[in-house]
Amino acid sequence: MSSTIKIPQERNFNNLLEQRQISANTLLCVGLDSDLEKIPAQFKQASVRGTLQQFNESIINATSDLVCAYKPNIAFYEEYAGEGLEALKWTIDLIRERHEDIPIILDAKRADIGNTNLPYARMAFDLLCADAITVNPYLGGEAIQPFLDRKNNGVIVLCRTSNPGAKEFQDQTVRHPQLGLVPLYQAVCYQASHEWNKNGNVSLVVGATYPEELIKVREIVGNMQILVPGLGAQGGKPEDIVRALDANKRGIIANNARGIIFAKPQGKETFDQAVRREATKWKDAINANR
């Protein structure tokens, strides 16, 4: 009798993400921004925790074959303290158990001094067991070293954010030693991708609402993965982001949250069917342009 020895592979965010983008043929990421006030009545349970879990499980069941990643934003969970964080952890565990090939990005936009980023890194990667985290670059690369040190975890640096007021500082012209006079977001892009990326675990955030900036970032980073939020409710369109694909026609994590998880049923559709319709629409629209 022959036995199959399963060699345990390290779970690595970038490997997992790329394999998933290929195997499921999708760049779509669903944002689990599960705002309790917007969750439809049929998901309401006696506890906040129960409601968040029931809703998230339903979204995951309706979309798991369509996504390359899930991205819960911790803000919508920690406002309910322990109950919220337990629901978040339960959700991440559920994804890892049922869909071990789908990476999970914790959208937390954290950054503190190095000593304080240690507990934040432990929260994201050891407590919640996310595969990647979003971080803020304002304190510089030295500060976020505790995240960068986790070589199997993705560190996704805010570069050009998707909000209307992003330009206030991100478009300020600065002099960068390699790039010359460029907007701050491009200096952040270069530093993060070239200077902070010793472990090959850095990615960037560029809003779908800024397609020209997205193309500039692609020019600077080459084949790195770029998390692109702002599709759907914020106005970003599939045709805007596909111009920034990498040389392999991948390299984009195309996030839509509100536009999918709070989809409105049409006619006799159930809520789950509406969510699936929207997720399919976005996945296909992105693929159609690749």
Added chain:
Amino acid sequence: MSSTIKIPQERNFNNLLEQRQISANTLLCVGLDSDLEKIPAQFKQASVRGTLQQFNESIINATSDLVCAYKPNIAFYEEYAGEGLEALKWTIDLIRERHEDIPIILDAKRADIGNTNLPYARMAFDLLCADAITVNPYLGGEAIQPFLDRKNNGVIVLCRTSNPGAKEFQDQTVRHPQLGLVPLYQAVCYQASHEWNKNGNVSLVVGATYPEELIKVREIVGNMQILVPGLGAQGGKPEDIVRALDANKRGIIANNARGIIFAKPQGKETFDQAVRREATKWKDAINANR
């Protein structure tokens, strides 16, 4: 029989802080960065929550007459999920019940797009009942409007952070319409203090480790309060920060965390006595230079 009608006053961060700085004659803020791994053995309880609470109560009892504010950093609590956040809430409640004249700053360095800052603001001000929060300016003033809208709560914007690598972006020269060519941190300072401050609830963070930058920020902001972390363990000194006092010899929230809450007892001193000795030393050293 005459009756005294107590008119309920709105609890306002800036008013509370200024009154406390005057009445207790102190600019010292104690950072409740209660790193579980560093808490002395005598405080250890069966639960993480119990340990954090026991330790914080002891720190507060030993220092309450010496401080103008307390500043817990949420990173050291949320790594323990519900238990940690419950201990944090319990600590804030304790301060408000026993010392209603001491404002509490939640050091969270949050910033997301506006829609997501709403739950962060609810967490800080409605769930945890902090009086103020620290925020990151990278996304611009438009994004942090949900914090700014809370007119009785302080919004303390990262300007020049205390970490060694702060200069990577914060020292990049940018052109500001009012200031001309200045380092980015000064542009952030001007925007936060002049453009975002419609409700008079904005303050700034400038590390004690950067005394020259602190003086520049004072020139730009006038009499605004500046939170100055980095005293003690990070190397900031009292004589460095008092040069940046406002016209009333106040306007500084001088934070020391590790240097006070993990003070080492000398000789026959108890831990509480060591904490009190260090807090007194820092309070007096700052006042001696005022």
